[in-house]
Amino acid sequence: MSSRVLENDGRTIDEIREHYEIEKALADRLRHASAEERATLYSEVYDELFQRVKHHPLVSGKEQDGRARRVASTIPFLRKFLKPDSTFLEIGPGDCALTFGVAKLVEQAYAVDVSEEIMTIAGCPENCELVISDGSDIPIKRNSVDVAYSKDLFEHLHPEDAALHLKNVIEVLSPGGVYICRTPNALSGPHDVSQFFDDNEPTGLHLKEYTTTELARVFKEAGFTKVIPYVWLKGRLIKLPLWPVVAAESVASCLPRPLCKVVTSRLPLKRVLGRVIAIK
Template structure:
């Protein structure tokens, strides 16, 4: 049974092979499922996180996650692209945690480079039959829990995850990640910026995400959330294609405030220009 990974969701490359009617049908289904998740009580969401995507794929058989085929070389390229940023935080004696690992390709690769690897996801369906490294362990989550031993993780990581969480659960999950970190540990969080969105299927119809991206953030909004849960330092990185630099939060904030005041169509045009998109892509590192 195929499930949507909690993280590492890539933009659909197969959209141009779908008709407008197919895209609209996908949008209507996903918007209804997202509304159900937004309106659900906390105890209901614990079940919905892992079941809604089964329903989505059943009702939208042309979904890009079902039709996209990645070659082994493409998977390895995606892993190497993530490692180009992550490697600056990692040491062979470290314990690494990935939240929303998807097919676990990154976690499996890192198992050969660090002491121990933990992964947390809402399902083990994707990797149930995979051969797992001896120093790798997968924990199942209810959507916000991070059930690893507290204080044991040196580097935690998520890629395209935060936007899928109910806002109430995002705070709780972030707090649980903080508790899992050792003193001085880092949480590397990559998520799309609201100001360049939407980034789910609603991008074809709406100015704000209404699909299963339950909340897209700005850098400043997410930085404040990191501070609220207790991170002593939050660092912003900008860049692309393996080249990343620290950027003053004040500069990113000024850019976001400027873009916030522009019409949505103008923002989209600027993002397509390239440089603005590199600034807007959220790449935060919280330090405990």
């Protein structure tokens, strides 16, 4: 059993379990920390994770090929929102490959993360700045960003910090600026390393996974004027009304949990749920 390699991960069961146990303990520290403690704890937790779990895909480079493909497919999507004089912000950029790629298309790019371990990256373009955050603040000039983007970031925030994060994004966005957020949908989760050990709720560093319905609520409460679900299909951006997505999630949530997870993790819902464009 210990030599078995998990599909799409490239690690053994023993390595996954080690990662899970370390991440779960670190996540518990964040879950039970006060707001004041979390101001420094995000950086400490993620730095410790990447220091201790050397086989983590973001550290070992095992995710590099797959990420390169995702970056190549994401840049044409982002072009729909960008101009040569745009300012772009990626929050939670990982290895910064996407931010570096977008920097070639815009006047200024920023990459904001909580971990100095993962942000120690060579080859940063001259018009790109790497910035360390405490987990919710966005320490760059207010009203300066045209397009903010995050993928697999929102679920890592403590639920009590989500509203503050969104308010900070609104502050750095220019009038009419957009925040494109992609996050794993709660109905098909958990999606962190605990998916191999826990059936219903994430217990790793996905501190809360959201439905699109919940995303729309917290984004609007934070002050965004519009929240638009979208589909990126064969090079076309398709914006959707919110109500059919809310209705689909409502129906899916009434199904038995195993069936709900199957339905929401398959096409066409997989291309829609957890993807929103929020407009300042």
